[in-house]
Amino acid sequence: MSTVELMLWGVLPYVVLVLFVGGALWRYRYDQFGWTTRSSQLQESRLLRIGSPLFHFGLLVVIVGHAVGLVVPREWTRAAGVSDAAYHAVALGLGAVAGLCTLAGVALLVWRRRTTGPVFSATTANDKVMYLVLVLAIVAGLATTLVSTAAEFTGAHEPDYRTTVSVWWRSIWVLSPDVPAMAASGAAFKVHALVGMALFALFPFTRLVHAFSAPWFYLFRPYVVYRSRDGRTGPAVRATRRGWS
Amino acid sequence: MAIGRVMAQVAMVMNLDKCIGCHTCSVTCKQAWTNRSGVEYAWFNNVETRPGQGYPRRYEDQERWKGGWVRTRSGRLKLRAGGRLKKLATLFANPVMPSVHDYYEPWTYDYGHLITAPLGDDIPVARPRSLLTGEPMQVSWSANWDDDLAGGPELASQDPVVQRVGDKVRFEFEQTFMFYLPRICEHCLNPSCVASCPSGAMYKRVEDGIVLVDQDKCRGWRMCVTGCPYKKVYFNHKTGKAEKCTLCYPRIEVGMPTICSETCVGRLRYLGVVLYDVERVGPAAAVEDEKDLYGSQLGVFLDPDDPEVQEAARRDGIPEAWLESARRSPVYALIARHRIALPLHPEYRTLPMVWYIPPLSPVVDAVGAAGHDGEDVHNLFGAIDALRIPVEYLAELFTAGDPGPVEHSLRTLAAVRSYMRRINLGQERDESIAREAGTTGARVEELYRLLALAKYDDRYVIPTAYGVDDADRGVIEEIGCSLDFESGPGMGGMGPAHGRAPAPPFGEASGRPDPASVETFHALRTRQSSDAPADRADLKGRVNLLNWDGNGRPEGLFPPRGEER
Numbered sequence: 001m002s003t004v005e006l007m008l009w010g011v012l013p014y015v016v017l018v019l020f021v022g023g024a025l026w027r028y029r030y031d032q033f034g035w036t037t038r039s040s041q042l043q044e045s046r047l048l049r050i051g052s053p054l055f056h057f058g059l060l061v062v063i064v065g066h067a068v069g070l071v072v073p074r075e076w077t078r079a080a081g082v083s084d085a086a087y088h089a090v091a092l093g094l095g096a097v098a099g100l101c102t103l104a105g106v107a108l109l110v111w112r113r114r115t116t117g118p119v120f121s122a123t124t125a126n127d128k129v130m131y132l133v134l135v136l137a138i139v140a141g142l143a144t145t146l147v148s149t150a151a152e153f154t155g156a157h158e159p160d161y162r163t164t165v166s167v168w169w170r171s172i173w174v175l176s177p178d179v180p181a182m183a184a185s186g187a188a189f190k191v192h193a194l195v196g197m198a199l200f201a202l203f204p205f206t207r208l209v210h211a212f213s214a215p216w217f218y219l220f221r222p223y224v225v226y227r228s229r230d231g232r233t234g235p236a237v238r239a240t241r242r243g244w245s
Numbered sequence: 246m247a248i249g250r251v252m253a254q255v256a257m258v259m260n261l262d263k264c265i266g267c268h269t270c271s272v273t274c275k276q277a278w279t280n281r282s283g284v285e286y287a288w289f290n291n292v293e294t295r296p297g298q299g300y301p302r303r304y305e306d307q308e309r310w311k312g313g314w315v316r317t318r319s320g321r322l323k324l325r326a327g328g329r330l331k332k333l334a335t336l337f338a339n340p341v342m343p344s345v346h347d348y349y350e351p352w353t354y355d356y357g358h359l360i361t362a363p364l365g366d367d368i369p370v371a372r373p374r375s376l377l378t379g380e381p382m383q384v385s386w387s388a389n390w391d392d393d394l395a396g397g398p399e400l401a402s403q404d405p406v407v408q409r410v411g412d413k414v415r416f417e418f419e420q421t422f423m424f425y426l427p428r429i430c431e432h433c434l435n436p437s438c439v440a441s442c443p444s445g446a447m448y449k450r451v452e453d454g455i456v457l458v459d460q461d462k463c464r465g466w467r468m469c470v471t472g473c474p475y476k477k478v479y480f481n482h483k484t485g486k487a488e489k490c491t492l493c494y495p496r497i498e499v500g501m502p503t504i505c506s507e508t509c510v511g512r513l514r515y516l517g518v519v520l521y522d523v524e525r526v527g528p529a530a531a532v533e534d535e536k537d538l539y540g541s542q543l544g545v546f547l548d549p550d551d552p553e554v555q556e557a558a559r560r561d562g563i564p565e566a567w568l569e570s571a572r573r574s575p576v577y578a579l580i581a582r583h584r585i586a587l588p589l590h591p592e593y594r595t596l597p598m599v600w601y602i603p604p605l606s607p608v609v610d611a612v613g614a615a616g617h618d619g620e621d622v623h624n625l626f627g628a629i630d631a632l633r634i635p636v637e638y639l640a641e642l643f644t645a646g647d648p649g650p651v652e653h654s655l656r657t658l659a660a661v662r663s664y665m666r667r668i669n670l671g672q673e674r675d676e677s678i679a680r681e682a683g684t685t686g687a688r689v690e691e692l693y694r695l696l697a698l699a700k701y702d703d704r705y706v707i708p709t710a711y712g713v714d715d716a717d718r719g720v721i722e723e724i725g726c727s728l729d730f731e732s733g734p735g736m737g738g739m740g741p742a743h744g745r746a747p748a749p750p751f752g753e754a755s756g757r758p759d760p761a762s763v764e765t766f767h768a769l770r771t772r773q774s775s776d777a778p779a780d781r782a783d784l785k786g787r788v789n790l791l792n793w794d795g796n797g798r799p800e801g802l803f804p805p806r807g808e809e810r
């Protein structure tokens with residue numbers, strides 16, 4: 001275990017974690033006014049209506065995929081009777097499709113941003129850095145899928161991420177980072193993990209914070225909101241139905 | 246009927262006959278609220294010529310824009326653009342968001358060119374430049390592009406209201422009629438903008454019914470823009486937050502009228518308190534027949550002279566001053582006692598609270614043009630019956646197509662005209678004129694005082710906010726000097742969002758928002774000292790006199806003195 005490995009996989013994750021959580025809390029307190037999607041749909045709608053859902057829905061699947069891949073140990077799926085081959089076929093197939101949607105979506109969004117005059121004028125330096133890291137993370141992620149798929153077909157000797165990356169990831173949360181596990185993974189995975197950490201470190205300081213505010217609460221609140229002048233939320237003055245009814 | 250929970254609303258009535266289409270209201274409103282970048286295209290108050298397309302273009306076409314509520318077959322109300330699940334599913338890209346071009350692309354002029362152009366035979370011109378991109382542009386539409394062009398076949402045939410009245414409307418020159426329709430947010434009793442906001446950042450104030458956007462809670466999901474059928478929520482493309490008419494609440498709270506009312510040249514706006522029963526709002530908005538919505542909304546309002554209403558209002562914590570104000574409210578009088586003010590597009594089912602007295606002038610003009618006496622009640626009544634097109638058009642605007650209430654309103658206005666003419670000519674009062682319009686002489690004279698004399702104190706009857714002392718009436722709360730906030734100009738800084746101090750970390754629109762007064766201060770200052778939309782460095786320090794308000798001596802107004810050079 002070299003010093004570099006220790007720094008990258010043993011120390012850096014915690015630095016990122018502090019930045020991610022601390023940064024988000026700090027910004028939430030300091031910058032409510034800047035906490036928005038900064039939607040550009042007023043300026044351009046046609047491309048956004050294709051690109052944004054493609055990107056976001058693709059990303060949601062990717063996020064779920066990451067959660068399953070990182071959280072569930074290989075032993076559990078085996079115990080549940082899912083063969084490794086079947087697991088990989090599904091994971092790689094779904095991952096590739098979702099990843100490609102995400103990439104196509106983000107490509108369209110970036111192209112739109114660059115070529116639509118009003119949207120380009122409304123793009124800050126902060127946005128540009130965020131897009132760079134975001135696109136790199138997606139591309140590196142797809143590269144890992146590609147490498148793993150190739151390994152499936154050629155039988156090449158690629159370390160399975162479920163015995164390397166995932167083990168390391170879970171070890172972070174119990175405060176004893178398994179540095180050798182991560183060090184044993186493939187180059188593509190290492191790059192993806194590094195860029196991913198960069199994205200998480202940046203996250204709270206960009207427009208991406210809008211993801212924290214996903215308004216699921218809309219389903220449960222009365223339609224018309226009343227508030228009193230001195231800031232107290234008014235009593236629910238009108239009987240209302242819940243959202244699913 | 247039992248009285249449910251009583252709430253108060255500060256509401257407005259506009260008397261359309263008096264609007265001269267001068268746009269003073271729009272300009273003063275803009276100066277006060279939207280002279281910032283990000284909302285250049287937004288007019289919280291706009292004045293449209295009718296027939297015409299309005300602003301944003303064809304906003305009344307709800308088949309397309311999906312604003313407001315619809316009644317489901319089971320009798321419930323549903324947002325026309327879709328319920329909660331659909332809203333969340335389409336959050337990533339709003340399927341029916343108007344683009345800035347449906348309003349118009351805001352622009353400025355390249356004034357700098359006038360002084361920098363090289364010597365030549367041609368007179369230099371200031372060409373338009375887009376305020377969105379800074380590029381030269383062709384101006385092709387604006388907030389009142391069809392001003393005064395009502396009846397022009399190309400434009401008026403695109404008016405959604407005209408299209409509903411049907412092909413009966415021929416825009417032949419002799420038959421045209423025209424009037425102005427000033428519009429602000431309706432501060433609806435059943436606001437679909439509020440219902441559309443996924444974050445819950447929009448709200449209706451309990452005390453005075455003003456509908457506001459909490460700038461700190463808005464997350465830029467931009468669903469409210471679609472939700473409002475009047476298209477009176479605007480998306481600030483700079484800050485990424487929704488903004489809308491605030492009914493000038495800092496003024497209303499201290500008993501002053503809104504800026505648009507205060508500066509209205511025609512003195513046609515009325516402000517006052519209306520009491521209503523919140524529990525009746527939902528059922529009233531859900532009546533089956535659209536034509537009943539006018540009546541059902543009247544049924545939501547409570548008569549402030551009724552002792553039972555007063556008792557219920559006290560029970561629900563309405564202060565005595567507000568009750569008194571409600572009794573004297575010109576708005577309640579015009580809406581409910583005289584029934585001459587009507588709601589704009591009740592069929593959107595939002596129960597709007599800015600009502601309109603329909604214009605008699607198209608009728609009077611037609612009678613006059615035919616060579617008859619335009620103040621004779623029978624001529625006017627005859628014309629109201631004969632001029633189907635203006636009446637039907639007005640009915641499509643104000644009563645979902647039911648001509649009855651519009652006719653009643655016009656006949657009452659006609660009666661006021663004829664009845665008062667006799668008095669002015671020294672003749673006897675003729676009670677029969679009032680009777681023919683279904684009213685009495687005393688009521689006609691009351692209307693005359695309210696509509697024709699229209700004294701300031703009769704037009705605006707506004708109580709101060711709960712808990713604000715009446716001694717503060719007319720004093721807008723300033724927290725010390727409004728420029729003296731942390732790192733503000735009064736404290737030696739330039740304010741966070743203005744370039745000279747370090748920029749805020751997450752782009753221009755982040756950090757604490759500047760108070761509006763500070764933004765205005767800087768906007769004027771920057772505009773005075775720059776000619777180009779994109780602040781050209783070579784022109785720094787020059788003064789653009791077009792933006793100089795005549796106060797002070799802006800830097801660079803005069804060339805530097807000898808020793809400073």
Ligand code: HEM
Pocket residue numbers: 037038039040041048052056059109110113134208210211214215336337338465466
């Ligand atoms: C469920 C959570 C999320 C919701 C509801 C959401 C919603 C939105 C909305 C409404 C916009 C504005 C689109 C527009 O009108 O211009 C947007 C933009 C964007 N979102 Fe999300 N988002 C979510 C999660 C995420 C996540 C997790 C990421 C990335 C890590 C992300 C990345 C972006 C980016 C890059 C844009 C800018 C698109 C552009 O205008 O170029 N979002 N999102």
Ligand code: SF4
Pocket residue numbers: 429430431432433436437438439456472473474475476477478489595
């Ligand atoms: S008119 Fe005003 S209160 Fe009514 S829906 Fe539109 S923005 Fe909301």
Ligand code: SF4
Pocket residue numbers: 263264265266267268269270271292425427508509510511512513
């Ligand atoms: S200021 Fe008054 S008269 Fe002039 S356009 Fe506005 S509402 Fe009409």
